[in-house]
Amino acid sequence: xxxxxxxxxxxxxxGRNKVRSFLTMLGIIIGVMAVIVVMSVxxxxxxxxxNQVKSMGSNLIGILPGASDEKGPPASxxxxxxxxxxxxxIKAIVKDNSHVLxxxxxxxxAETVAWRDNKVDTNFTGVNAQYIDVEDAKVEQGRFFxxxxxxxxxxxxxxxxxxxxxxxxxxxxxxxxxxxxxTTFNIIGVMKRRGTAGxxxxxxxxxxxxxxxxKLLLGINHVSFARLKVxxxxxxxxxxxxxRVVLRERxxxxxxxxxxxxxxxxxxxxxxxxxxxxxxxxxLVAVAGIALIVxxxxxxxxxxxxxxxxxxxxxxxKAVGAKNKHIITQFLVESTMITAIGGIIGxxxxxxxxxxxxxxxxxxxxxxxxxxxIPSIILGCVVSVGVGLVFGIVPARRASRLDPIEAxxxx
Amino acid sequence: xxxxxAKDLCKTYINDEVETPVLHNLNFTxxxxxFVAIMGPSGSGKSTLMHVLSFMDKPxxxxxxxxxxxxxxxxxxxxxxMRSKSVGFIFQSFNxxxxxxxxxxxxxxxxxxxxxxxxxxxxxxxxxxxxxxxxRLDYFTNQLSGGEKQRVAIARALVNDPKxxxxxxxxxxxxxxxxxxxxxxxxxxxxQGHTIILVTHERYTAEHAKRILRIKDGTIQSDEPxxxxxxxxxxxxxxK
Numbered sequence: 010x011x012x013x014x015x016x017x018x019x020x021x022x023x024g025r026n027k028v029r030s031f032l033t034m035l036g037i038i039i040g041v042m043a044v045i046v047v048m049s050v051x052x053x054x055x056x057x058x059x060n061q062v063k064s065m066g067s068n069l070i071g072i073l074p075g076a077s078d079e080k081g082p083p084a085s086x087x088x089x090x091x092x093x094x095x096x097x098x099i100k101a102i103v104k105d106n107s108h109v110l111x112x113x114x115x116x117x118x119a120e121t122v123a124w125r126d127n128k129v130d131t132n133f134t135g136v137n138a139q140y141i142d143v144e145d146a147k148v149e150q151g152r153f154f155x156x157x158x159x160x161x162x163x164x165x166x167x168x169x170x171x172x173x174x175x176x177x178x179x180x181x182x183x184x185x186x187x188x189x190x191x192t193t194f195n196i197i198g199v200m201k202r203r204g205t206a207g208x209x210x211x212x213x214x215x216x217x218x219x220x221x222x223x224k225l226l227l228g229i230n231h232v233s234f235a236r237l238k239v240x241x242x243x244x245x246x247x248x249x250x251x252x253r254v255v256l257r258e259r260x261x262x263x264x265x266x267x268x269x270x271x272x273x274x275x276x277x278x279x280x281x282x283x284x285x286x287x288x289x290x291x292x293l294v295a296v297a298g299i300a301l302i303v304x305x306x307x308x309x310x311x312x313x314x315x316x317x318x319x320x321x322x323x324x325x326x327k328a329v330g331a332k333n334k335h336i337i338t339q340f341l342v343e344s345t346m347i348t349a350i351g352g353i354i355g356x357x358x359x360x361x362x363x364x365x366x367x368x369x370x371x372x373x374x375x376x377x378x379x380x381x382x383i384p385s386i387i388l389g390c391v392v393s394v395g396v397g398l399v400f401g402i403v404p405a406r407r408a409s410r411l412d413p414i415e416a417x418x419x420x
Numbered sequence: 421x422x423x424x425x426a427k428d429l430c431k432t433y434i435n436d437e438v439e440t441p442v443l444h445n446l447n448f449t450x451x452x453x454x455f456v457a458i459m460g461p462s463g464s465g466k467s468t469l470m471h472v473l474s475f476m477d478k479p480x481x482x483x484x485x486x487x488x489x490x491x492x493x494x495x496x497x498x499x500x501x502m503r504s505k506s507v508g509f510i511f512q513s514f515n516x517x518x519x520x521x522x523x524x525x526x527x528x529x530x531x532x533x534x535x536x537x538x539x540x541x542x543x544x545x546x547x548x549x550x551x552x553x554x555x556r557l558d559y560f561t562n563q564l565s566g567g568e569k570q571r572v573a574i575a576r577a578l579v580n581d582p583k584x585x586x587x588x589x590x591x592x593x594x595x596x597x598x599x600x601x602x603x604x605x606x607x608x609x610x611x612q613g614h615t616i617i618l619v620t621h622e623r624y625t626a627e628h629a630k631r632i633l634r635i636k637d638g639t640i641q642s643d644e645p646x647x648x649x650x651x652x653x654x655x656x657x658x659x660k
Binding site: 014025321322325326327328329332333414417 | 532
């Protein structure tokens with residue numbers, strides 16, 4: 010009796026007990042489905058994060074104030090305010106290296122903004138005039154502010170598309186005057202819709218000149234972080250080195266260990282994010298894997314019951330010449346087929362659910378990729394067959410060791 | 421040379437270190453083409469003897485030569501091979517697979533002989549024709565009467581063209597008419613040259629054979645030819 014015939018005869022056994030076979034498979038179906046969905050949704054979420062970071066532009070360098078520690082998160086991310094980085098630092102770096110196309114500092118605040126009787130709670134961001142070039146942002150209406158307006162602390166503002174809509178509805182915001190913290194600003198432009206980038210909604214913001222934000226709105230002299238745009242990817246690393254030299258000189262630092270700043274390229278940032286999200290993904294897969302083990306125990310339970318139930322059949326088969334290996338094969342094929350069919354159903358369901366999740370996320374405006382990796386499908390197949398073999402071996406061996414005379418007498 | 425030759429054959433069951441001797445030093449031979457009834461009351465050891473003779477169980481001591489081969493030292497797989505190729509079984513309780521067609525039931529022993537699917541079907545059909553069930557090929561076994569079930573079982577015992585057919589109380593679960601039909605088939609098979617070993621506790625059934633081995637308490641009481649043989653052809657039902 011070859012494997013193909015076993016499969017054929019087992020198919021009949023499964024077909025005869027449709028409900029029970031399905032219930033047995035359910036554990037495997039859920040387990041495999043969970044693994045596929047977790048891997049796919051994990052990859053989708055990862056793509057979302059990476060796409061957001063990438064949408065900022067890939068030739069970017071970020072400068073954060075605070076000690077350099079490549080292993081841990083920057084101090085500023087922990088809410089510690091460090092005041093060592095200034096606009097002059099950024100301007101010095103841009104001036105020093107011709108590969109740096111542009112650079113801007115950032116300061117942020119949240120405030121209630123008023124136009125006539127309309128009030129909106131929103132964020133304002135102080136940036137330099139080169140912001141628009143650094144982040145490759147586009148102006149929809151009007152213009153962005155100039156270097157002169159920046160350095161003279163002009164009271165001008167550019168609205169993000171959401172703020173413009175919230176505050177002005179259908180009216181033209183250009184030329185209107187809004188109040189932020191009792192200071193009146195002239196609206197000179199509205200940004201084009203950008204969606205979420207860098208984990209921040211870019212449309213629910215008001216951009217004001219750096220000088221204005223620092224002096225009039227926040228009363229500070231430092232920037233919270235800075236971004237530089239480099240001409241080509243190849244020049245990113247030399248520019249980073251150069252920027253460090255410039256900053257050490259300006260901050261009078263002798264050795265790199267004393268750096269009071271932290272420079273990272275976008276590539277390093279992507280790598281860090283990828284590492285974190287990968288770890289998260291693996292954890293989730295491990296959790297889903299537990300479902301598979303539970304499913305496997307279910308298979309073993311059912312197969313043990315099946316051996317008991319078919320004791321006479323086993324006895325008869327042995328009486329008419331079946332060897333132990335024939336009986337083992339029969340039961341292993343049965344348990345493996347149940348798990349394999351369950352695995353296939355699980356893979357199909359998992360892909361479907363992942364697809365729906367991706368479509369829903371896309372329809373909500375996220376740049377979410379629908380990713381079903383071949384390895385996850387192979388994993389699903391191998392694991393489900395493996396579960397059948399591993400959890401089927403005990404019942405199969407028990408069946409093969411039955412004494413034919415005893416088995417035939419079994420009631 | 422005899423087909424079956426037992427020399428000082430014995431069987432002792434060991435359960436929880438308690439030894440229960442069942443067969444004591446049996447000596448006999450059975451030739452090809454014989455129809456032997458092993459007869460004895462329940463507990464006499466006749467079933468155990470059949471199990472040993474039909475390779476379902478191993479003797480504890482003595483020698484069992486089958487077709488010249490000493491089978492008593494065979495491994496489990498070798499015994500399975502013997503069951504597969506050399507013997508056929510008919511059980512008191514039929515032991516057919518439920519929810520399975522008559523043909524598939526008869527094909528079952530061939531699954532383990534390596535015959536191809538088409539060959540199995542053909543052989544199964546021939547065997548079913550020879551027991552008069554050609555009109556039931558595609559029936560499920562639970563749609564058959566008791567007598568028909570036992571005829572399916574006989575077909576299954578025949579299908580691998582065995583050297584010996586063992587029948588363990590084949591009429592025990594049947595009414596007298598069906599029982600007679602089964603005995604007739606066995607006599608016909610014997611007339612065609614098949615060796616048949618019948619195990620029964622009923623004298624009348626045993627007298628359908630040509631020779632009776634009487635067993636009591638694990639020893640052979642008598643071994644003699646049947647003088648007043650019952651012929652299933654001439655009777656209308658099996659008297660019990």
